[in-house]
Amino acid sequence: MRTPHNERLTPTTRSTRPGEKSPERKCILTGRHGEREDLIRLAISPDGQVLPDPRARAPGRGAWLGVSRAELEAAIEKGKLKGALARAFKSAPPLVPEDLPAQIEAGLVRTLTDRLGLEMRGGNLILGSERIAEHARGGALAALYHASDASEGGAAKLDQAWRVGMDREGSGEGGTRLPLDRAALSVALGRDNVVHLGVIMGRGADRSAAERVEQALARLQNYRDASQDARETGAV
Template sequence: MRTPPNEAVATDTVDEGAGPERTCVLSRVVRPKDALVRLALGPDGQVAPDVRARAPGRGAWIGVDRRTVDEANAKGRLKGALSRAFKTQALEIPSDLGERIETALRQHALDRLGLEARGGMLVNGAERVEAAARQGKVHLLIHAADAGADGRRKLDQAWRVGGGGPAGLEFPEPRTILSMALGRENVVHIALTDAAAARRVLSAIARWRAFIDPDAGLDGGDAAGPDAGEQIRHEGNA
C-alpha cells in the first residue's frame, strides 16, 4: 500500500497515535478506538456488537481476539467487566457474543469493499489490476483466499514495479464472497486506486483479522516483506 510519492502506508498494525483512544474492558490496554470493537447496551439490557460505533448510549470497548472473548464470557469475567463499564448489573450477554462480533466485523469489511466499488475507488480483473499496478496507481492490492499462486506472484510483481508494497493482502474469504460484496462476477484480485479508500478498507480488514486470527497477520500467513509493520492511518469508519 502506498501514497504518492511512493510513501509506504499501513499494512498490518494500527497507528497508535491516531484519533481518540479507548480502554479494552478485558485487557485494560489503551488503543485508538478505531482499532477496538464497541459493544452497545440495548434498552432491553442485551449486549450487542456495534462495530460502526454509532449506537446511542453508553458503550464498552474490547481489543482482544475471539478466543479471549469466548473464554471470558464462559467464565463470567466478561459480565463483570461489562457491568462495571455500563454501570449496571441488569445486562444480558449472549453466549455466542464472540460469533456475533466476528460476523459483524466480517460484514463491515465486505460492506466497505462494496461502498468503495460503487464509488469507483477500485478495479478488478487481472489485466486491469496489473495495468494499474505497473502505472503506480494502486494503493492496496487484495487477493481472494483461493487466488492462484501464479496470479498472485504476477500481480505482486507488477505492484512492486509500480512502487507499491512487497505483496498483496490475502482476503480471508474466497472469490465467491468477494464477487457478491462487489456485485461483480469472478472477483479474484482487487486494486484500490484511491489512498483514502485503501485506508478505510485496510482498517476494516485489520480489525476483523485481529479478532479472528491475530497470529496470522493481515496477509493470512504469507510473507509480507520488511515493510509489513508500517502503521495504518485510519480515516474513521465512515
Template sequence: MEHDEHLTADTANVLGPADAGPERRCVLTQAHGPRASLIRLAVGPDEQVAPDFNGKLPGRGAWIVADRAILDAAMTKGKLKGALARAFKSNALRLPEDLADQIAAGLERRALDRLGLENRAGNLIWGHERIGEAIIKGKIRLLIHAGDARPDGVGKLEAKRRGASPGTPSIVLPVGRDQLSMALGRENVVHAAISDAVSAARVMQALERWAAFNGGKVHKADDEDDEEQVAAAVAVAAAERH
C-alpha cells in the first residue's frame, strides 16, 4: 500500500501498549496494535460497511486505528475504500459518508454505557459529600467530573484527592452533567467516583479510546494541579462539547 503522510502519523497515542491484548493491523497505516485500541469494520449482507465495536459480527473484518483525523483523510482521498476493497476482496462495498460520525457516536455511547454498567454493579459513588468522605477514607480508585462542573466544586474534591490519595487518577469528561446523569440513571450527577480498581481500569480504557478518536485525551488531574489548572481542564471539556 502506498503510504500517505496523513495516514502514517504517530499512532502510538491511539494504539496503546503492545501487551494490551491480541494485536491487529490497521489497513490504513499498517501499524499493529491491540484490538481494544482499534476499530473493527464489518460488512453486512447488503455490502454496507459498519463499525463493529464488539468485534463479534460474523465474516471477515478490517481494522482501523481509532483516529478520526486519519480516517477523515483516508475517506477524502478515497484510500479507505481501496484499503477495504482489498481487505474484504470486494469492489461492491457501500461506504457510508458519515462513518466517522457513527464511530464517534458509538465510542461515546460505549464509554457512557460502561459508566452505567459499573454503577449498576455497585462500583460508583456519587454526591459531593459522599465522594469527599470516600476520598479521605482511601476508597476511591477514579474520580470523575462532568465537563460543566463548577470549578470551585471540582477544586474542593481535587484538594481532598491530592491530600489523601494523590496516586488516584482524576478525569474531566468531555460531556456535561446531563449526559453523565442519563448514563447513571440518576438526576443531576456532577461528580462521581469509582471504588473498584478493575472497574476504574475498564472505564479509563473506554474513555481514552473515545477521546483518542476525536484527537484529544482524557483530561487528568495530577499531584501538581492547582485550582487554575483544574478550571482550565473544565473549560477545555466545555469547548470540546461545542
C-alpha cells in the first residue's frame, strides 16, 4: 500500500466482492471505458445545472468523466463538454458552472477527508510519531501517510521504521505525501497537529482501511495530475 515518493498513484481497489467485476462506465469526453470507481460522476440539478457527484449517489441519469482537471478545463474552453453532456443526458445543453473543475476537486478532497474521518472513528488509524514508529517497526502498518507540510526529517524517520518492519530496507520506499496539510488533517480527524498517520492492517475478507483510503487518494491525485492516456488519445 506504499508508493515511493513522486510515483503516480493509480486506483487499484474495488468495492466488489472477490471474483466480481466492478461495473464499467464510459467517459463522455474520451469515449474510454473504466470502472466506475475510477471515474467521476456528474449529475443534473432540478434547474438544469451540472453538479459534481463524486460519491455517485445523486438520483437520475448521470454522466461520467475520466480526465484530469487540466483536460476538463481544456474541454470546457473548446466547448466540447456541453455537447458531450447534452448527448449523455439526452437533453438540451445543461448549464455548466464556470467553476465546475474546482467544484469537482473540492468534492474529491471532501471524499478523502471524510474517508479518513470514518477510518479514524473505526479505530483503523494511528496518530503520533512514536506510536506510528512502534507499529511500523513491528510490521503492523498497511500504509503510512505524511501531511504535505511534514518535515523531511520526521517523514524520513517513519519511512525508515516502516522499511524495517516490512523487511524492505534499502528499497527507498516509504510513506505517501498527502495533498493535505496538517491543518486539513487535524480538522478531518478531530485531533490537534496531525502530521503523520498510519493505517493498521485489515482484519477481515473485506477491503482494508488502507485500500479504502488509497482509492479516495488516487482519485484525487489522478484528477489533479495530467492523464497520460488521455494525452495519447488526443480526445480532449
